[in-house]
Amino acid sequence: MTYCLAIKVNKGLVFASDSRTNAGVDYIATYSKMTRFVWPGERVCVLLTSGSLATSQAVVNAIYRDLENADAEINLLKSKHLHEVACYIGKLSQKEQLMHAKAMEKSGSSAESSFILGGQIKGQEPEIFMIYPQGNYISASHDTPYLQIGENKYGKPILDRIVQGNTTLEDAARCALVSLDSTIRSNISVGPPVELAIYQNNQIDEPFHQTLTLNSPMYKSLQKQWTQGLKRAFNRLPRFEWEKKDQ
Structure with missing residues (x-):
């Protein structure tokens, strides 16, 4: 299991992901779940992955393969809109899952993967999409400006x-890190390093990107201050009537 999220605010996009791919009593593996495709001045695409590592790796490899193939019917560069890219990735995912469906079924495992795609094509609005294992997708809404897988x-x-x-881009990024840290604390299948990418609207260039470990000063400070802040807020909660009498 893993945890990835993307946030869309007025000023831009935030992406965050953990790096744990397998967890057990005596085995933990890590693998980046974030891939960035950037053509400065033309388009930026960020892809987050969750689920079957074999499927997600195969999809990313297929994306690179199609980019190198001048005769490819569609790829990240030939798509005119970001929703077309989402549809394209959904089809790649479905193709990979179908190829291994019988073998995976016999072993009792799943070939399903989910994706979050975000970015911007020049002249268009930045967007984020969640792509389901079935190949269909949704976008973030005004009321829920984030997506999770x-x-x-x-x-x-x-x-x-x-x-x-x-919400500012910086606050959205801090919120994403707190969201990841809360998940890491509660679920052993999610773990560091944490990757963070921040994209400002209309920059059409490489997003700010940072990898944080448990020992990174920024991450340690965020953990400490969030925990202390929660404790202070908890201690200020209203007292029961019988507690007030004892004061």
Whole structure:
């Protein structure tokens, strides 16, 4: 399992992902879940992956293959709109899953993968899409300006309480890190390093990108201050009537 999210605010996009691909008592592996495709001045695409690592790797490899093939019917560069890219990735995912469906079924495992695609094509609005294992997709809404894949329940409350369209890019990025940290604390299948990408609208260039470990000063400070802040807020909660009498 893994956890990835993307946030769309008025000023741009934020992407965050963990790097754990397998977890057990005596085995933990890591693999980047974030791939960035950038053609400065033309288009930027960021892809986050969750689910079967074999399927997601095959999809990313197929994307690179089609980019190198001048005769490819469609690829990231030939698509006129970002939703066409989402449809294209959904078809690649479906193709890979169908190729291995019988073998995976016999072994009792799943070939399903989910993706988040975000970015901007010059002259168009930046967008984020969640692509389901079935190949269809949805985009973020005004009321819910974020998308999640993987182990999403532990990191959702902070997003619901904080993220709005007018949230700054920096606050959205901090919120994404807190959301990931909350998930890492509660689920062993999600783990560091954490990758963060921040894209400012209409820059059409390489997004700011950073990889954070548990020992990174920024990450350690964020963890500490968030925990202390939660404790302070908890201690200020209203008292029961019988507690007030004892004061």
